[in-house]
Amino acid sequence: MFLKRLKLKTTSLLIIFLSLALIFNASAQDSDGAKQANASGSSAADPAIIDQGAALFKQNCTTCHAINDVVVGPALKDLHKRRQLPWIVSFVHNSTKVIASGDQYAVDLYNKYNKTQMTSFPTLTEAEISSIVEYIKAESNAAPVAAVVANSSTSPTVGDAKPANPYSDLTLILVVVVLVLVVIILIVFISVLRRYLKDKHTSLSEGDAYLVNQKYDIGGFFKSKGFITVISIIFVCWGARACWNNLFYVGVEQGYQPVQPIPFSHKLHAGQYKIDCNYCHTGVTKGKQANIPSLNICMNCHSQIKKGPQYGEAAIAKVVEAYNSNTPVKWVRIHNLPDLSYFNHAQHVKVGGLECTNCHGQIDTMEVVHQHAPLTMGWCINCHRETKVNGKDNAYYAKLLESHSQVSKKDLKVADIGGLECSKCHY
């Protein structure tokens, strides 16, 4: 009876722990959600218009403008507070005309930004321009929050090389904690029980008394031959396994994050300014190499932008100086595929339709780029096994897809058309 009670108690304890854990989890998610809502929900305008404006802004303006930063042209934050819509419309339609008309604000602007003329967009309608302004308005209001979020996570961490599910880790820890607690509780119960039996029940049978009075010689146990043998076998096995497993990671440089000669921030360029990867990495759809951009590509923008938000003028000055002195920048290579394997970007990006992030991770959040994927053969092969052949609108695959669909209902995977064969990558 007593034992039954004990069991009940343990179960209820477990339940309490688990429910506590769940509550913690849920509240964590709630607070995330709240933050997101906070960030996006402070605008009063029609979301559809803002979306339209956002699209147009991205399409037409981002090459030269950003909300919070000076790019080629001025930062557009709080534009609606500075100028009226009609002025903006006429300036966007034909800035030269506005400047020529002697508009003081326009002339000042022109002089301030190195006499660079803004490209005219005569095709944008007034409604479209107004939607862009609405978008800017919305962004202006949201901007401070975004900036805070951005700042809080600027320091690069090697840890984000493994963006594993945080909940699985938490659950695991909780399970371990619960199990440890259960063990402690059981030990406590046993000792309590033993003491109870010793004190209250003196008329125990000989066998029971032996059990109750039994004393474990823990020291002796640890010194016993059997224990030492078992432990050493376990230890040797564990060591051997660890060695074996680690051998697979010799030369695997996942997370490799060297410091580059110029602190170029992908987070700023790709993340904040949303510059398309293709703009700089020009070879990615053409051939084997994606290409590290040559300095003339940097200078497309940096002939105007001399000051960055994070490293100020120093970093950009290095780019300009290298360009002017005709000395190439010696970047540190991060992704080093061994010479024995052939990899072609065009096959994966242009033909396969993969996103850059599939292999390079969230580049747009990396202040300093690190190697996201392990770049091991197992990793390559695994993807080839799981990935569907991207045969959409590609006559090369038309017949293959057709004949496959006749014999199988499953998707045609890369592995099915020779994606696992040696000489696809090794020759």
Next chain:
Amino acid sequence: MSGNNKKYWKGIEELSNDPTFVKNSLSEFPEFLSVKDARAEAEDESSNGRRDFLKLLGFSVTAASLAACDAPIKKIIPYVNKPEDVDPGIANWYASTYQNGGEYASILVKTREGRPIKIEGNPLSSITKGGTSARVQASVLSLYDTARLEYFKEKGQRISKESADSKIISELTAIQNAGGKIRIVSSSIYSPSTKSAILDFIAKYPNTQHIQYDAHSVSGLLKANQSVFDKHIVPSYDFSKANVIVSFGADFLGTWISPIEFSKQYATAKKLGKSKKTMVRHYQIETNLSLTGSNADTRLPIKPSQEGIFVAELYNKLAGTKISTPSLKNATLDKIANDLLANKGHSLVVSGSNDVNVQILINQINTLLNNYGHTLDINTPCNLYQGDDTSMFNFVQDAKSGNIGAVVFYNCNPIYDYPLSADLEAGLKKTNLTISLSDREDETASLCKFVCPDVHFLESWNDAEPKKGHFSLAQPTITPLFKDTRPAQESILAWAGVKKDFYSYIQNYWKQNILSGDFQSSWDKALHDGVYVSAATTTNNISEATSVTVTEDTTISNLDLNSVAENISKIYKADSTGIEINLYEKVGIGTGNQANNPWLQEFPDPISKATWDNYVTVSQKYAKEKSLEQGSMVSVTINGKSLDKSVPVVVQPGQTNETFSLAMGYGRTKAGKCGDGIGVNVFPAVTYRNGTLHYFSANVSIAATGEKGIIAQTQTHETIMARPIIQDSILSEYIKNPGAGRFHPMIMTPDGKKKPSEISVWSGEHIKPNHLWGMVIDLNSCTGCGACVVSCQAENNIPVVGKKEVSNRREMHWIRIDRYYSSNAEIPEKGVDKYFKKDEGSSYDDLEQASENPQVTFQPMMCQHCNHAPCETVCPVAATPHSSEGLNQMAYNRCIGTRYCANNCPYKVRRFNWFKYFDNSKFPDNTSMNNALGKMVLNPDVTVRSRGVMEKCSLCVQRIQEGKLTAKKEGRRPKDGEIRTACASACPSDAIVFGDMNDTESAIFTQLHLENKERAYHVLEEINVQPNISYLTKIRNV
């Protein structure tokens, strides 16, 4: 490795830059500690030397292993200003022109990241039509030759271009003013702009004469045309239009005039199929078995001293009025005469002789046969050979007597390759100003006062007019590797006082003389295509005479055939008893100007299969009589002069009895590390007689030295031993049955006879849903020239192993050309059982013995990509599996080098890396992997294999992958012909057809299923390995 580039550190020592760590990290191993010292100190209790030793050892080992774990920091360096048309990883192709002496090819150059790495033929060319040769293929490696001079030199000292120019100009002016003779000596120049530059030079220094000579001269042919047609030219030949070809010693498929062009034409004439059942008949009358002779349907071995009489006899058989020469009876010659008469206007008679009289008779024969205007075109001269032996001889005599004031050597090396080089050497000492424009300090340049190194043809602008009206442009594909070199033409222009770079000079020349219409657009097109054909052009190449029409009845009035007959009777004999020698050119080395190219040195001669040497070939009969063996060293004395080195003997079937042959182009002394001291120089044995050079002599003797030399041959077994590896037939049989000559093996089983394909240990067949790559090789078209061998070597980063390793049978070529001789032994009708019993007369020995004048068949052999591959099943680590596209793949990084696969390969096409051939000073001849300059030629898409791994033909999988990707990017299927292996694209006779056998539109499908279904066979069909490579039977027209 500066600190800011490295984020990780591997120990506290490294972080704190501990001096010991730094010191030890620099040396890979700990310093040697004497065992004795350590023991002595250990005896002294106060010392702890042993501990120190162990500590140091432990620390060093740890440091070394940590250092080994850390991947080296690699830099990635983009352009500052990326040229718009250069993308790293993507090849750029430029049309250009290969010209080297008389050799010409219009080419496409593949460059990667600005480095030329491969040469292909230019299919737009009206002359070479996309064909190449071994030498053209190998020339890209010559660009990265470390023996090239990097700067101008005066008397061995470095000098700047400017001061060299000013010194040379002042000396030239002084010589001109003093009335001294100035000479420009060169090999044949067929670049109109270069000729124009030389004319500018002559205008500045009017005492100048331009002298052209060819190391292997065809001056006799030029002079014959001069006396017959009043044109000092080589005519255009068209072998494709001929039904009968008769060649007297002209190796037109290998070395004579324009072998690439002729191979293309010859292959057209030899093609067979459902739609074409006629074929050329080719007679070859020659001394040594040449590449052309081995392709002939009928071959007649003669002594060189008989050639004139044979030609005269043929003339007498064809002509009405006979000339008086010693008479000769030869059944083959009668047959030839009848064949020729039956094919008037569709025949071609050529001769490789450099004797004017012989060539005059050849002209007469072709006139009688009405070949001019049909297979011969005298009005479209071929400009490749213009060298005049007489003027060169006169120049050397002038120099010898000290009458020359200044001489400029351009693109030639007469001290090495001119027979009277001793006279010239004496003359150069008496000449005030000697200038060489050679790209290296060769035999001639090292005797010159000034050496103004030329750039390689891949680094410079140039143009060419190989044939009248057919122009060709050469453009630089790389900035000159050595800044202080200069194109020879610019040097000549600089001394002529023309301040112009050669590019604008060429442009200007083309604008004024060649192109018509809008200059820029036609220039751009010509540059893009690499070639330009113009109907009517003025050219300063050839002294233009009015066009001649030659018909059957044309008689040349001023020609005295009687004196020709007299001269022939003087030199030639119908029946000669003595021993004679003829000097010939090898397909690989040629006249030796690319002797420092290891690819060509290791290129097996198509006939003898020997590498890295020249040798005396003797007939089997003579060898038996004089008890000479393969490899016996002999010293050779020609015309009383003995050669400076003894040479090995090669017993050569097909060699005329009592004759020797020795190849020119060897025995260089100043070509560079690789080519120096290989073989013996035979140019001094060439004689000058009656105004031309003669390449044979009847005054010769050889004496065995008793030593035994090594001949590094890649094939030592010579005949096919009655096995159906080569399946051949004759034309008359083929017409009756297209499958004539095919061998259909049947295997006896308990259930009766079965086809091999019906018996297999494998159940089921792998499906090849996408592509099925394969090759069809037409044995009838393959001339055995070996362009594919070198092309494959360049494409696939194949190492050169050197003479010793070749003789150890460790050559690395992925494709080899097996050459089989026929045997006289008869194969009994009922199997080969008889051969097992030696006492019954015929035995295997007889089969192994090639006949005296054997038929020859060439068979390109590379990995057969078997669908039931024996190699795949024996690999313990699955390093060589089969792909779903029919390729037998080879994963180098997986191979552990058991060599089981090579042992189990029935075709013996696998190659094992016995050594590390790169970065290894023991293989200095492997220049493409052992120095920084040479490494630039490596194909970045192909792994350089390391020691201990197997390799073999991959069917150029890198090209297949590239071609597929191009198609995928454009959303289409690959077009047939878009993807070609290196061997197929190099082939000048289109013998190799590569393609997707699943594609019913492809050429390979057409060949296998429509045109030549009956002729196609697999080698060793009886073992049912089901190769993806098929061969078409060889058909002879006898």
